[in-house]
Amino acid sequence: MVEVRVEQLCTDPELYIIRIDDGKIRYFEATWDIPEGITYNSYLMKLKDAVVLFDTSKAEYADLFMDALKKLVDPKEITHIIVHHTEPDHSGALPKVLEENGYRAQLIGTTFARNLLQGFYGDKVVENFKVAKDGEEMDIGGKTFRFIAVPWLHWPDTMITYVVEDRLIFSCDAGGGYGIPETIDDSDEKVVEEYLPHVTKYIVTVIGHYHKYIVQNIKKLKELGIVESARMILPGHGLVWRKNPVRIFEHYERVGAGVPTKDKVLVIYDSMYGFVERRMNIVIDELKKLGKNPIVYRFTDKEVPAVSDILGEVPDSEALIIGASTYEADIHPRIRYALFEILDKANYEKPVLVVGAFGWGGVAGKKIETLISRSKFDLVDTVESRGMPTQEDEERLREGVRKLVSWIS
Template identity: 35%
Template sequence: MSKERSHGIIIDKVSRDLMIIRYDDTTTKYFEALWEIPEGVTYNAYLLVDDDATILFDSWKKGLENDFLNALSSVIDIRDLDYVVIHHMESDHSGSIKALYEKNPDITFIGHPMTNKLLRSLYGISPRFRAVKDGEILSTRNYQLMFIHVPWLHWPETMVTYIPQIKTLLTCDVFGAYTIPKSVFIEDLSDEYVFSMRKYFANIIGFYRDNVIKNLDKVLTITKGDIEIIAPAHGAVIKGDLVRKAIDLYREFALKTPVNRKIVVAYSSMYGFVDGIMNHVTQVLSDWGFNVSSYRFTDKERAGIGDLIGDANNALGIVLGISTYDTEPFPLMDYVINLLIKKLRGGKPILLITDYGWGDVVLKHVKARLEKAGFTVIDAISVNGVPTKDDLNKIDIALQSFKQAMTQ
């Protein structure tokens, strides 16, 4: 049972002397002012109270300073706070730092050597600061806090903290998820929760995926894999048998391993021409037993781009249907293509279909962009308006090649 749960705030024990202080954000509609999050998101700070030291790990989003100070003050006297560990300086985690410093200028802030400069540039403060080396340990009476640098997950100064006495890894963005879990601990890695983890990974960490496996292996080597609790800054705390499953999932996310015979179909259709084509494509793929997720940009529907990128991360393949707009790809699909290139970084088979009115100018340009980014374009077909029987025949042949590429 939570010690406190009111006004979107949860304060509860995680393990012995470690406590979570969580804020449930239902008002932010676009995470990082970019990603649609109708499911909401949490900001998780953690507090370790030992006999001789009180240590806070991260805080809440900028703009929630008063709420955070009030929540923290319900547990401790802020004047008794000895250390604040900063795992990552982005403002959804560091937003209350200045307010904490103003309440208690005797706090020692702990972070990566780069963090001190960011404290000055982002918040205009120069507090007591301890820059920790990779693998450095801070000892209190009953605990040892090991700080492990995990650069580019997802900023260069990101680090995690391992506490061997409670076998807990505090991970900030790593292992994070969107959504607002009903409880502090996740009871099962359900399809819904895995989707929220994958979406968060693809949206936020995906650009830096080349660093994920080496940093994950580094952490597991240093900790000898002796981890029973993962405490991220977004989403639920993961414990017990689910820890290994979560680690395996993170490898799956980083490697873009295909799951569930998933195919992502994304398209724009201003007047229904592309819509008709993609309905045909979706029906054929579904008849073949693929699990098809469609993301549409039409005059009646606008897909969630964050969901799309998350789904595409572990898809077998992607079908793109692009209408022509002012001699260029339809703007929202152009945006989707840019994000697929940036966040997935290639490695997926793609079937490309474009539709045009008076000029066939988009196909070659888009195909070249995708191939340069490392995607394999199985086929690229342009249709002039309403598809003819010959067009549909070409699309069916292309779908056969697409199917073969995904089932080899």
């Protein structure tokens, strides 16, 4: 189901959120399974002699967005549109808004944003585009708008806006998450607790490839002194942060840096006929004996977990154990894909134990070993053997887990 929510966030300045709750989407960016859905947040600020729109919505919901917008303002009265990021989940409805605005509004964004908009929607859309340089301030409706570039959060075009007098941070993708929270803001702790794992999943799947920039950019914002004192952080997806605005950026920092949750070990494997599974049961048993908390994702003939969920588990794991069977002289296809995405989106310095099973010639273990050795992960050991695990295999597997655990501590 798709719904639109419009709420006034404050009276001074007069600020509204237009939130499209997309419960219809199944695969964000045509890739990431999100049964939890997503919201696209746009904001409208009415000032003395200016009406400012911060981002828009997806093209698919342009009509819904326009109807909601018209309840707040005549689109012709919009004087400025701030384009923080041009990915079409935020810019898709822009051509429609401009059309109904009569192309009166001035667009503000980075040079990159201008070029991307032109590529997506043509020349007319960028006719009245003002480039904002990193750190540049503009007076709009009697307020100081400071634009700060946050490249790769999520694209090279991305910037945030800081409204100086009101200490408001409009952060678009940065600070966003998947899910359709019941509330608009972070006032309800239960809602926040439920929402944060969706934020982690969002960070890894959407921005994970650039995760070092998360840490860099948040450090940059902190050094500017705007985070600690922010009155509200207003992202382009999910909750608005006003009870404890710092919390969302701190969460981003932890995910970006891969800060582990004590004792969490992520275990991922495929098993077609149960041979890998026998090995993994030994591994899981040893992990538990050593006081660890294994989080297990298995690909079998009955279960196929979503790779996006697996990705969301990586940043706060202490270590990973990957089990795979050899399949046509290669890694089993499900693990091949999961591993490819882990190494691309969730590439962290964490120890990994590799477990393999084969019929006539082991390939999976060695291939995974090679891939791991080229990544940031540290290979602790590879335990690969044929068919049914023997007593000796069991001893090697338990020894492998002990090595992994001693690597952590």
